[in-house]
Amino acid sequence: MNTSSPSQSQHPGGLSASARGLMFGAMAIVFGDIGTSPLYTIKEAFSPQYGLVANHDTVLGLLSLVFWSLMLVVTLKYVTVILRADNEGEGGIIALMTLTRRFVAKGTRSAYLIGVVGIFGAALFFGDGVITPAISVLAAVEGLQVVSPRLNGLVIPLTLLVLVALFSIQRYDTARFTRLLFGPIAGLWFFVLALMGVMNILHDPEVLKAVNPLWAAQFFADHTFGGIFILGAVILAVSGGEAIYTDLGRFGARPIRRAWYFFVLPALMLNYLGQGALVLENPEAARNPFYMGVPEWGLVPMILLSTAATVMASQAVIAGSFSVAHQAMQMGYIPRMTVRHTSSSNISQIYIPAINWWMMAIVVGLVVGFGSSSALASAYGVSMSMTMLIDTVLLAVVARALWPRWRVWVIPLCIVLLMIDLAFIVANFVKIPLGGWFPVALGVVLFTMLRTWRRGRKLLRAEIQKDGIDLRTFLPGLMLAPPVRVPGTAVFLTADKHVVPHAFLHNLKHNKVLHEQNVFLTVATLNVPYSHKRMVVEQMGDGFYKVLLRFGFMETPDVPQALMQTCDVCELVLDPMDTTYFLSRENVVACVRRGGMPLWRDKLFGAMHRNAAPVAGYFHIPGNRLVELGAQVEI
Template sequence: MVGAMAVVFGDIGTSPLYTLKEAFSPHYGLQPNHDNVLGLLSLVFWSLMLVVALKYVTVILRADNEGEGGIMALMALAQRSLSKGSRSVYVIGLVGIFGAALFFSDGVITPAISVLAAVEGLEVVSPELEVIVIPVTLVVLIALFALQRHDTARVARLVFGPIAGIWFLTLAVLGIADILHAPEVLKAVNPLWAARFFADHAWGGIFILGAVILAVTGGEAIYTDLGRFGARPIRRAWYFFVLPSLMLNYLGQGALVLENPIAARNPFYMGVPEWGLIPLIVLSTAATVMASQAVITGGFSVAQQAMQLGYIPRMTVRHTSSHNISQIYIPGINWTMMVIVVGLVIGFGSSSALANAYGVSMSMTMLIDTVLLAVVARALWPRWRVWVLPFCLALLCIDLAFFVANFVKIPQGGWFPFALGIVLFTMLRTWRRGRKLLRAEIQKEGIDLRTFLPSLMLAPPVRVPGTAVFLTADKNVVPHAFLHNLKHNKVLHEQNVFLTVATLNVPYSHKRVIVEKIGDGFYKVLLRFGFMETPDVPLALMQTCDVCDLTMDPMDTTYFLSRESIVACARRDGMPIWRDKLFATMHRNAAPVAGYFHIPGNRLVELGTQVEI
């Protein structure tokens, strides 16, 4: 539960730093009077209850893909519930990948806005300190990203857990202290105040949801971290600690604004005694670092899932812990996120400006989650779909309201996460489509394995001791590397393995190795990995000794693979030429197959081939 508070709820736990501050900013023109304060607090309370408590914590946590969560896992679960090869599977794939791209694009805003909002407390201490807000924020963020190469899980256990406990306790204490001065705010739990807010402001009232959504950002992380903590600790942490602390603090900020409307300028800090400002700023900064760490770790996890499912190129993945296999570090993702986050802090300059960019992509991600949940409930929950499907319809209306409210923020900065999401989606789809075209070209020029081997054995070349492993994407086609080896070396190993590595749409594979003995020392081997597993090919091949009489001596095994050089060709059907060139660039910069599959470099032979797409 303590770990869940630190990681799962790190993002949503720092939302009180800027949510009400943004709601009373001049951008929305909301006056800090009695009815507006109670209406706004009612909207925050019921958003937390309906979107976070009911949708994510209570319902969507049940849609686990063999214990794993997140939009990629939910997409795979929804696709598995449909007829294989149907058009619906393709559409669900598009929707899920678009949601993953939007999740990442909005996720990079979390470190920028949360750390910046915490450090902006210095302005409350003294207006002269405003000039150091940006430099201090950048130092904190750069140091955080630089530390990712080390075992951050150990730091999280020893440091972030206690920080989380102190942070949520502080939120509750600050809230109670302010509520005692204006207990009137407790009436905000009545949903009639939210309804009255919309009645007083007519259609213009819906746009305040662009600020209210800041209170629920981080809800997706609750589902993403399901596999790390499990549903029960997450639910207990939310209902017993996080939700009460958040609501007490929001109500306390509302009470402070009722008592002193000037406090709407920064209601989180302005209700704190002067002696407590500096300690609170330090604690807030530590809490936002905790939230940022959760976002970065989540980015690594989503990237690994996308890599395994074939949506992004292979990247270098390093394990930073010898005890926790899920503790990984992906340098390419880490430094890309750092550049984007630093650019956001410098470009927007304040948490209020960043708040205009925040929530656009998140509202669309929440909408996609609801659609995918409805698909899963309809197919896999026959006993519950009677009430889950109407619930999804109600959630769809709420998500659409949040989307409309945030869509108007696009000219003020919301264009950035939306544009970044479109770019990421284009790259993901280009890589997926390009790999399909590449495989089709290889199959078109390939030779059928079943007819080739009998003809080869009529006049076999010289046999040499040892085992040769030829990696191929199609187990029924002769690998190019095998043909090149015959052509140039004119030898045949004693044992020849045609190896295909498959990634399943489940987190973990229950049957790792499938071996088919062809005869004359030839074998077809299929290695199956889940999308949460690290594909260690040599280690998995050692298990073949338990399956058949194939012997795999690591010191007597050579791996052969062909490295394709992609040539974009406008004359061929498939993708537009610019996407062909984009795929060729991505393919050229992908991490080597050998490193991705943990194949020793001194046991590897690579043979090149050129393919037009």
């Protein structure tokens, strides 16, 4: 009996309409970055800095390295194995870090090291992420130079115009553009990549031999130790591998795997082999084999399609940056920022203005400062190779703890992948003087800020708790001679549910009243994407309640909504129009005598704390129901 619903109508190929939609969506978003790599990978491999000669053995060896990098790093590591390491359906380096920390004792050195390594990987992800829009759009627009050298002066202005327009539309519902444009563009893009590859392979089918790994081994034998540095160009072919894992929660593992196995990987390899055949036939084509393989009549349409595809890839990187930043914010690693939901139908589609405009400023600076995709390629890959290594290390920990049946082969595989990651790191470190320092420096700066915020919050909480009064001993004494009770409910937000909130003490001291209902509210972020039990209520008597609200790191902490939705199952009754929220707003003062952090980090934390978005806005507390009480704290 057929039980499928009309919305799940089957295609003759066996896939439902929703499955096909997810698969083509994955082609557009998940593989947007890696899908535009053919624009510059082979071209950069033959740039003067590597000194390669476009002869038969070199071309086949290079193509073999590209093929096996795609097979081992992307197909085996990310698509086949690491997608299984989901944190309740969510992926990305922060999700992997939180998953890993479940299997080590809290507060141990191992837990600390995993946290440091994971956050460093997230910082490096941002470091290389800002290069992707710049290098991909630049590489696409540089096709104008093939049309006519006289158009060279238009490359930078047109690139900036495209990028500024892209960042400017992020405040709107970009899912609408994704549905209407990116899916068809992705399908057309990968079809054209495959078609170009087949047409060029027919000129010299000899390149098909490159799938034999012996050609890669022969390449290293011919170029000795110096041959390893070509991996600095080969890594461009696998750029975007981390995005495959980051977008796991958005599309699911099965659509991602299907898109890769049946569409993206064949199209990419056909195109790379086609570029190799073109270089074998005409070594001069090595200066830009992607566009040199396009018929003259098709150059302008191909430039337009390439630009659209790179916009698609850049959109994926920007959306991924918003998602990772939101996760880090929820986990307490970066200050609170304004988060806006730009879609009424997709809760995961968010826009973070501060991240958007900072990214735009950096991307524009990269385009102007480096001036060409070749120069940017020299800066690309250092951070990415380090992030890939961190993923491998965390995967090994997860496999050892979570996959007892598979760890027999996954852990040895991780050792092999670790050697490959180290080879990529060695190859890319020579890029540091050529511009590779930039993503590393940006990653280090971001890592310092992340760790400073995390450490500063702990010190701030410790200082507040130092003079704190135990809640259970304070309330009985208070009720011996209670102040005047007034109608309504007061909600006091506190980070420590065992200590009397400062806002509660200030309210008693200055207003000298006690509400009919008093709620001591603590908001906790879990190491899982979504909380399965939202609220825990403890009745303390005399109208006092301790409430714990729990949110996953992928959720938006809407405190009033969560309270109203869950309080109907307990004795606590809240009227939104008769509830007042009390917050304590601390003014952080750096003090050299405290010794918690160096003075410069204390000052950095103080500046970050002052510029963080207000707690009320972050928790969606209405301003007309809010009372803030200030306090000065030295750290």
